Amino acid sequence: MAAELIVESVGAVRVLKLNRPDRLNALNEAVHEALAAAFAAIEADDSVRAALLTGEGRGFCAGADLNQSLGGGPRDLGASIDRHYNPLVRRMRALPKPIVAAVNGVAAGAGANLALAADIVLACESANFTQAFIRIGLIPDAGGTHFLPRAVGDARARGLAMLGETITARQAADWGLIWRCLPDEGFLAAALAVAADLASRPTQALAAMKAAFNAAGANGLDAQLDLERDLQRRMGRTPDFAEGVAAFREKRPANFTGAPPARD
Template identity: 45%
Template sequence: MSSISFQISNNVGYITLNRPTVFNSFNQEMAFSLHKILDECNANDEVRAIHITGEGKAFCAGQDLQEVTDPNGPELSSIVSDHYNPIVARLRSIEKPIIAAVNGVAAGAGANIALACDICVAHEAASFIQAFSKIGLIPDSAGTYFLPRLIGMQRATALMMLGDKIAANDAVAMGMIYQAFSEAEFVEGAKKIAEKLAKMPTKGLGLTKRALNQSFNNDLNQQLALEGELQTIAGETYDYNEGVNAFLEKRKPTFKGK
């Protein structure tokens, strides 16, 4: 059985973490498979949005500790540098919208990978936990980068040090994630968001993502200059012309992601 299942439907690349017996925890094989699939999504023009979820009861429980404690397994340092860091780098550099559909517990690296996606939604019974402090580690997978920016330094520090479990609805209330769905709505709700994004102007969405990424390091004047530069690029796309013409002609636009 493959550790990750992948299919393309309606211009969405559907990625499912598929180690349900260990709550979709990462081992080396799964991490490298995810690298490869994300690269395929990036290169394939048919894929205009990416949807990531987990099989079974969990989204992802983080690192498979059996691998860490295996004398023949990879070192902890290489797990961070070779497994997780490249995943987060891909999630942020792929100029297509990526949605995390958190179906159950998202713990440790699993939580931080979900939060590194462009939009994170969850099943109302799902939960998020910065589990690292429980075994004497620090949050990795860009948790210390994204979580304070999402919910503020005080809350991020408390969650990371105390290791509290946060329910999906509470995660929405504190600005950690975008939306929580009921059990009846979760699968279709997340799918509708992904398919809506896949029908939108992909180049414009990608440029928006680039601007947001660079906003973390730019001052105001640098960001204003970047917006001008990227707006010029967006204005040269097929989808911009289609959007303007559709507005003037009072019809629904048909975007091609070009």
């Protein structure tokens, strides 16, 4: 049986490709376990400086595999969320390296929210997004109730969740749900170029940005200002800051290494 997740390295980018195209890359236990292992490996490998998550075939991810994960009658869906979905979203958000989601087709339910857990979301023109939970009597999970109102506002978040309507990639970009909608032709190469660009940037600064953005929703202004100060103090001690200033003064491209601060 083919691996549920294809893992490849392209320079400093680790490419993760969901590989259940016959099921539109729907999530099952094996996929969750493979993703957990892949993100743990990315975090532990200093040679990896960015990740690209996409899907094989005509879909990005259709959400939970209902054929395998849901049966008839009441059941404790919270157990599956605790075991798989919440740890995955938390791991992606906490990963000290940027994640690009390249949505190459259908992104539905938890699959849509899996994409939104990435730092930068790109979608091809033929892709679409659906908060499909209402169709089977559920609420958005995998961070959906957190990501949606912050990205598109309360009114649109409620409409997307309660009506379960499908929106195009172009509409998702216009609403600010994703970063950019790109042509189908050459889409994966374009997404990989974005990930490679991120991999060439100051890794420590990108990690600090993720930490700051993660905290912003819960922090008041004073707390966020203090966090910015603390993170910036750490950034000022990184070799990449010294390199960036030197490159600016010497009018040359910077060569960022992602090395940690000389002292914390």
